[in-house]
Structures are given as structure tokens and as C-alpha cells.
Amino acid sequence: MTGVISAFEYDLLGDENAKISGVVPLPSEVFKYLEAMALSEYGCQFLKVTARNNQRLLQVQNYAGMLFTPLGHQLEILPKVGRNLTKEKARETLVTMLSYLSGFRHIQTQESSVQTYSRPLLEIFISQFLQSLSLLLKKGLRSDYREHSDNLTFMKGRLNVSAQLRHNVIHRDKFFVSYEEYSPDNAANRLLHSALNKLSKMQLAAENQQWIQELRFVFDDIPVSRDIDADISQLRFGRNMVHYETPVEWAKLILTGMSPMALQGEAKSLSLLFPMEVVFESFVAQTIADELPPGLTVKSQFSGLSLVRHQEKDLFSLRPDLVIQKGVPAKNNLVMDTKWKLINGNMRNQYGLSQSDLYQMFAYGQKYLAGEDQGAMYLIYPEQDNFTAPIRHHFEFSNTLKLWVVPYRITANQGQRFSLQQ
Incomplete structure (x- = not known):
């Protein structure tokens, strides 16, 4: 896995060659990439350009989460709750609040699910997706009857008379038929396969990489989604699809950029960045009734x-x-x-x-x-x-x-x- 760079809210980020005290050093190519994002015509809400000692720097704003750059590096931004906060405690704090945020309530906070907060946020989130998908597979992939039409050498289903006359006047040994086939090729399964396929191209921890490859094998006979938005619009979670909700919610995040905050411009990266005022406000609103x-x-x-x-x-x-x-x-x-x-x-x-x-x-x-x-x-x-x-x-x-x-x-x-x- 290519390097993970961790920083806290309001930290200063700089080129590693500048060697300025109190500044989080970034590889030169990563700093240039983020600087270009901050200086683009679209702007960048979570980074602000500043300077110290005649050196250009970037200051993290009040956002927390992660950004996976096209260069293979992960930038992890952690909430700053305290002067002497550890990375582990900051990750636990953020994950706890996100689990109450609308659209992210599938995030798990139990120790048995998250296991440890010593890993970067991206790895924690991906592990949760893979865990939820593994639980789904134990219950079995959902299959549906799908309508097919084909010109076959044998009779199957019902004969499509108009198509038969149009295509097989000469080839009387063939039958143009319509039939139903019980198949796992449905919108939910295509989205899950597509999410696994996208993650397989990322540089992740060896444990997650291996887990992804093992799960992809199960989806070999299911195509990836050809139209993600259309497949998302087709999703329906009835009583026999309840076990799909959590893994599909993760898959939707992964496939749509994982970001509740739009990263505009041409350089679109996998991201999960949250304005902390909104996260904290939502968390208190959702939990205070119990207090x-x-x-x-x-x-x-x-x-x-x-x-x-x-x-x-x-x-x-x-x-x-x-x-x-x-x-x-x-x-x-x-x-x-x-x-x-x-x-x-x-x-x-x-x-x-x-x-x-x-x-x-x-x-x-x-x-x-x-x-x-x-x-x-x-x-x-x-x-x-x-x-x-x-x-x-x-x-x-x-x-x-x-x-x-x-x-x-x-x-x-x-x-x-x-x-x-x-």
C-alpha cells in the first residue's frame, strides 16, 4: 500500500523538501496535486492556500475524512478534539459520529466490526464493506427471473410468432422464443460486483486486497454495472432483500466517489470528507434525547x-x-x-x-x-x-x-x- 499521510483539522501541509517545523510533510507530487486542487477555478472547501517563511503551504479546514489521490497516496484528515489527541481516538470519534449521520448509518461502531482504530479510515471503511458483503454471501445472492428473447435451435419457453416469421422463414430449424431465466444478474449484484472491481484497482492493505479477490470470485458469472445510476434507481429492498441494504449502501458510496462533499473539477478522487460542524450537530441531535x-x-x-x-x-x-x-x-x-x-x-x-x-x-x-x-x-x-x-x-x-x-x-x-x- 502506498503511503498514508495523516493530518488533523487546521494542520499545515507542505512540500517535504521545504522542511518547515510544525508542518505535515507531503511528497512533492502529492503537494502539487493538492495545491492545484486548492487553486483551481472551482476552489477547494477543505484546503486553503497560505504561506510561512516565504514557502507556500496548505491549511486543512474544518473537514475530516479521507482523500485517495490519483498518485496512490491516501490523505487522512482527522477531527481535532483535544490538544493531545491520538490518531486512534480521533478515528473512533469520527466513526462514532458518522454512524448517526443520515446516509451513513450502515457504519458500524462495535469493536467486533471495526476491530481496531489503528488502521487508516479508508481501510476501516473498506473492511466494513467487505465484512457486510461476506455476511450477505453466507445468506446467498438473490436471483430473479429475467425475460430473454433469443433465436435458438430448440424450443424453449413460448414461441414469438411475429419474430419467428421475420427471422426464420428460411431457417425452419430455428425457433425465436421468449423465456424466463432464474439468474443472479440483477441491479444489486451488479453494483456489488462493480464496487469490488473498483476497489481491486486501488493500492490497499494486503489483508483487504486478498479479501477483495476472494469475494470477486463469487461474482464471476455476474457482469459489472453498465449504468450505475440506472442500477441504483432500480434498487428495491423488500423483506427478502433486507440483508442487502448495508453492503449496497457501501457499494453506492464507493461507486459514486464516496463523498458527501463534491470535489469539482477534472481531478476527481475517491474521497469521504465531512464538514465537522454538520457531523457534530447531527450527532448531538440524534443522540441527545437519550440524555x-x-x-x-x-x-x-x-x-x-x-x-x-x-x-x-x-x-x-x-x-x-x-x-x-x-x-x-x-x-x-x-x-x-x-x-x-x-x-x-x-x-x-x-x-x-x-x-x-x-x-x-x-x-x-x-x-x-x-x-x-x-x-x-x-x-x-x-x-x-x-x-x-x-x-x-x-x-x-x-x-x-x-x-x-x-x-x-x-x-x-x-x-x-x-x-x-x-
């Missing part, structure tokens, strides 16, 4: 109120990430916003909080809680080594409008990720 006391209802991306009215029109929509309601009829009880950012417990620099975030929470409180004392607000940040417990004292906007700043424990067990403050 709250009974009787509370979670509403995500709640809308309906605006900051001001002007000429009988509402302007500047206010959309908190989470509104927690209570009672019948439902009444807003808590307002929460998630922030993918590192903060700390140091009062001297105001804990690393952003003034604009507090202005935003003040507006939410005025509009959604009306400053009432039965409500409270929360700013939720990822837990990290400098932020393991809520900031001890709340922030007072007024005697009745208060804000708590709390950590969210991403890899903790259900019920232990978050707790309300009194």
Missing part, C-alpha cells in the same frame, strides 16, 4: 421565529439547533446550540468563547424563551482534554435568562454523554 429526563421532546433545526419585523415582514430567521419542549400543549423549555470548536476552562481568555455566539444565544433566549425563568440555554461543545466538565458557573444575560456551557462526550455510552445543569 434527557422523561417528558422532554427534542425539536432539531427549529424555525418559526425571526429577529425583527419590518413593514409587516419577518426578517433574519432565528434557527437554533435544538429546542427542547415540555408539557401539553408543548412549551419551549430549553434552547441549545452546538459548536464544533475547542474551548477551555481558562477564565483569563474567557474560556475561548466567541462573543458572536453569545449574542446569538441572547437572541434565541429573547425570542424562544421570552426571558422566562423556567427556561435555560445551553452551548454544547465536544468534550476534550481541556474541557471535561461544564463551566462551573452559568452566564447571566439577566436575572431570568441564563446560559450553560457544557461538553458532549462523543464516545461515551448512551446516557453518559451529557447532563442538564441546575
Whole structure:
């Protein structure tokens, strides 16, 4: 396997020949490839061109995932949750959050599936696809009856009279027939074979390469997809196709570039890159109901109120990430916003909080809680080594409008990720 280059969010990347301290070195051809991507007319959301000591560098933005370059190198970008975070813990954190993200819930987080986070992300994801495909094969490939028409030397199925008269007036020893054949040549199996075929051309870990070759043998009699989009549109998962869902979801990712974020331009690479604000926001929204006391209802991306009215029109929509309601009829009880950012417990620099975030929470409180004392607000940040417990004292906007700043424990067990403050 060609080299895997690991970096964290906001790390600097540079040409290995520059030898600048604190910069992740890249092979010259890889740096040039990524630089061209960042400078292209389409731009590049996850990389920004910068400089230090008169040397051009690339800075990773707030994205995490992996990019497989056409040069054979893998660039792995890991979420930065803490100053002293290990690669293993960063991978576990990302995989845990992705397993709750819409479109990626087939990702497994159990130790028996992922086995270890010491491997690069791409190898972890490919192993999960291969594992799910192996489980499918133990249950057997699905076959369907398919309609065929052919000119045969023997009678089979039903005679197509019009075609027989058109083709076999002279050749009376032949029969133009239509018949059904029970075959594994269907859209789902073609997509699975195509995904294996694509992976077989990549430079991967020896274990995964061998596994791919073993699985490809099973698909020898099934053609690869000639029209991936058309085959995807044909997919239907009935009761007898449930075991296909996970491997087919992986296959769709592999065949469509594996990316929820479009990499535009001519240089299209296999990628799986995620904006971390979206991933964290989705993870909290999907899991926080399990962390709250009974009787509370979670509403995500709640809308309906605006900051001001002007000429009988509402302007500047206010959309908190989470509104927690209570009672019948439902009444807003808590307002929460998630922030993918590192903060700390140091009062001297105001804990690393952003003034604009507090202005935003003040507006939410005025509009959604009306400053009432039965409500409270929360700013939720990822837990990290400098932020393991809520900031001890709340922030007072007024005697009745208060804000708590709390950590969210991403890899903790259900019920232990978050707790309300009194």
C-alpha cells in the first residue's frame, strides 16, 4: 500500500523538501496535486492556500475524512478534539459520529466490526464493506427471473410468432422464443460486483486486497454495472432483500466517489470528507434525547421565529439547533446550540468563547424563551482534554435568562454523554 499521510483539522501541509517545523510533510507530487486542487477555478472547501517563511503551504479546514489521490497516496484528515489527541481516538470519534449521520448509518461502531482504530479510515471503511458483503454471501445472492428473447435451435419457453416469421422463414430449424431465466444478474449484484472491481484497482492493505479477490470470485458469472445510476434507481429492498441494504449502501458510496462533499473539477478522487460542524450537530441531535429526563421532546433545526419585523415582514430567521419542549400543549423549555470548536476552562481568555455566539444565544433566549425563568440555554461543545466538565458557573444575560456551557462526550455510552445543569 502506498503511503498514508495523516493530518488533523487546521494542520499545515507542505512540500517535504521545504522542511518547515510544525508542518505535515507531503511528497512533492502529492503537494502539487493538492495545491492545484486548492487553486483551481472551482476552489477547494477543505484546503486553503497560505504561506510561512516565504514557502507556500496548505491549511486543512474544518473537514475530516479521507482523500485517495490519483498518485496512490491516501490523505487522512482527522477531527481535532483535544490538544493531545491520538490518531486512534480521533478515528473512533469520527466513526462514532458518522454512524448517526443520515446516509451513513450502515457504519458500524462495535469493536467486533471495526476491530481496531489503528488502521487508516479508508481501510476501516473498506473492511466494513467487505465484512457486510461476506455476511450477505453466507445468506446467498438473490436471483430473479429475467425475460430473454433469443433465436435458438430448440424450443424453449413460448414461441414469438411475429419474430419467428421475420427471422426464420428460411431457417425452419430455428425457433425465436421468449423465456424466463432464474439468474443472479440483477441491479444489486451488479453494483456489488462493480464496487469490488473498483476497489481491486486501488493500492490497499494486503489483508483487504486478498479479501477483495476472494469475494470477486463469487461474482464471476455476474457482469459489472453498465449504468450505475440506472442500477441504483432500480434498487428495491423488500423483506427478502433486507440483508442487502448495508453492503449496497457501501457499494453506492464507493461507486459514486464516496463523498458527501463534491470535489469539482477534472481531478476527481475517491474521497469521504465531512464538514465537522454538520457531523457534530447531527450527532448531538440524534443522540441527545437519550440524555434527557422523561417528558422532554427534542425539536432539531427549529424555525418559526425571526429577529425583527419590518413593514409587516419577518426578517433574519432565528434557527437554533435544538429546542427542547415540555408539557401539553408543548412549551419551549430549553434552547441549545452546538459548536464544533475547542474551548477551555481558562477564565483569563474567557474560556475561548466567541462573543458572536453569545449574542446569538441572547437572541434565541429573547425570542424562544421570552426571558422566562423556567427556561435555560445551553452551548454544547465536544468534550476534550481541556474541557471535561461544564463551566462551573452559568452566564447571566439577566436575572431570568441564563446560559450553560457544557461538553458532549462523543464516545461515551448512551446516557453518559451529557447532563442538564441546575
